[in-house]
Amino acid sequence: MNYWSREEEDVVITAAIAGDELAFDSLFQRYLPLVNKWFRELNFKGRLLERDDWHQECRMVLMTTLERYRGRTVGEFATYYRLNVRNRGFDLRRRQQAQKRLHEEASESIEVQSADSHVCNLSSIEPDGLTRLELQDRLVYLCDQFSEFEQQVWWGLSIGLTIEHIAVHFQCSYTKVRNAANRCHGKAVTVLLASSGN
Template identity: 30%
Template sequence: MEQLLHDLIRQAANDSTAFDNLFTKYLPLVRTVIRTYHLREFDRDDWLQESRIAMLKAAQHFDGSSGSQFGAYYRMVLLSHIRSLLRRHYAQKRAADAQSFLIEQIALERLLPGGRLDVAEEQFLMRVELPQFYQQLSTIEQTILLRLMQESSGTFTAKEQRLIRQIRQKLIRFTSQ
């Protein structure tokens, strides 16, 4: 019986029918393992596909000559594969955070009521994804915001100052969402 399993494992590395038979044999193990994990945008079929990838790796590298059991080896490979998926998933989330950036302090001081950045920081953590906020602005507001961020001591007309106040209000609404 054990020899049949070893033959099936060796065949599974190169034969899709043998691979399907081996995967079906270990499907209860797969279901038990993947039940404890959740990734956004991953459905059951994705988890099964990832389990198949881990099964192929296990079948290609398994050496039962030392008496080790394939089930335990496959479980170890599957868990390692899942942890790699989790690391990659959370690294992508961190990459999104790294790509977001704070509006420069000078622009914040001009936008925040009273120009007091330290007060705003005490009340809430001001972290803005500028592209998302920027897209909510009208063309003229976008122009003023860019100018505000680039000029450290620019002078603004009364109309531009009114637009800065509008941008300030939009920024406050945006950050409180």
């Protein structure tokens, strides 16, 4: 690795902030050993990220670091970038752990439903064949009324996940999931009421 003086690094940083792609790439290559060190230290279990994906994450972190950097009077650029890389890695690892917990809880929910299958098994209610066909048609129609995201929320709710768990799983806000759940509920009521009125 070639040694840069602080003045030389400042010139490259200034150029990268101004949008010089070569300067940005040069700066990223300069800090690539640090990036790789954190990839090893974070030890992403189950390979949350491949190395190339981690590099891409760290490029975005570098972009953000450059936007927020206020010069050496505030602190060394290397220290600031290292802190931001570390924090991004911890965020990704926390997300991985949350997803792992979510999948475990989803698996437990499915097992509970299997043990208590009369809750969701239509055959245990023993409706006549025509009623079952009409119900299936209504359920297919209902799912067609959902957006793609509403379908995902509906699935999560149907296996017993909470709104919080669904939000973590799909990496979105609680409010977005709650609103989608409310829309699903409204559509379900409309479709099933129409069904009962036939």
